[in-house]
Amino acid sequence: MAPNLLLLLLFTYRPLLDNIRLSFFTWNISATRPAVFVGLTNYIEWAKDPESWQIVLQTVVFTVSAVGGSMVLGLALALLLDRPLRGRNVVRSLVFALYVISGAAVGVAFQFVFDPKYGMIQDLLARIGMESPEFYTHPRWALFMIITTYVWKNLGYTFVIYLAALQGLRKDLDEAAEIDRTSGLRKFFRVTLPQLRPTTFFLSVTVLLNSMQVFDIINVMTQGGPLGNSTSTMVYQVYQETFVNGRAGYGAAVATLMFLAVLVVTVVQVRLQDRKG
DSSP, X not given: OHHHHHHHIIIIIHHHHHHHHHTTEEOOTTSSSOOEEOTTHHHHHHHHOHHHHHHHHHHHHHHHHHHHHHHHHHHHHHHHHTSOOTTHHHHHHHHHHHHHSOHHHXXXXXXXXXXXXXXXXXXXXXHTTOOOOOXXXXXXXXXXXXXXXXXXXXXXXXXXXXXXXXXXXXXXXXXXXXXXXXXXXXXIIIIIHHHTHHHHHHHHHHHHHHHHTOOHHHHHHTTTOSSTTTTOOHHHHHHIIIIISOOHHHHHHHHHHHHHHHHHHHHHHHHHHHHHO
């Protein structure tokens, strides 16, 4: 285990500790002047800025929607494609292929899907006499667009994990449910879903971590806009402050707060899983 631990120390924990240290300094990343120690100034400034709390709310909405949407749709697809359907292997490959496509490429493609004048959604709505929403000018529709794009891209990951879990379920429980003439819905909630609990826990943690780090889709599609920071999340705020505004210390403070939030949520998830177990 020593080589793996060494790599973790060098490329994960050392940068993490260095980021926490930097959050107590003010430093322009493009300037030659050295960093100046300012204590908790960066954290206080962040807490007093009303835009910070707006970004936190948008991060929560994005994360909850992305995690819930990815897992629910992934499980639904896995249940469907676990059946002996014709051509299911081809469809399985196509669904998983969504996950390996670059996020930037997906963002560019979905710009055409959501285009209010020439996009696919506009064309479909026009056929039934409806107008397309202004996805690129209305803040709420812009956030909906970002969430939908991410869920579409991440669907292949949750699908393939749930599909593997479904194929490893105990067959004797299914046979017992059939003998008892249990309805399909009751069988799903009383037999299938409890057996998927470890998989659901694993996905809730990994998808949460992945969704908190989404940058490429936001940067390609909206760059945090359209109005101010209406689609910005905390990870995009880190990029904006560090590399655009040149405030590396402030960006490090935001990154540290985001790390602490994710740590707390993950610990709570683990505790809840241990109690249920």
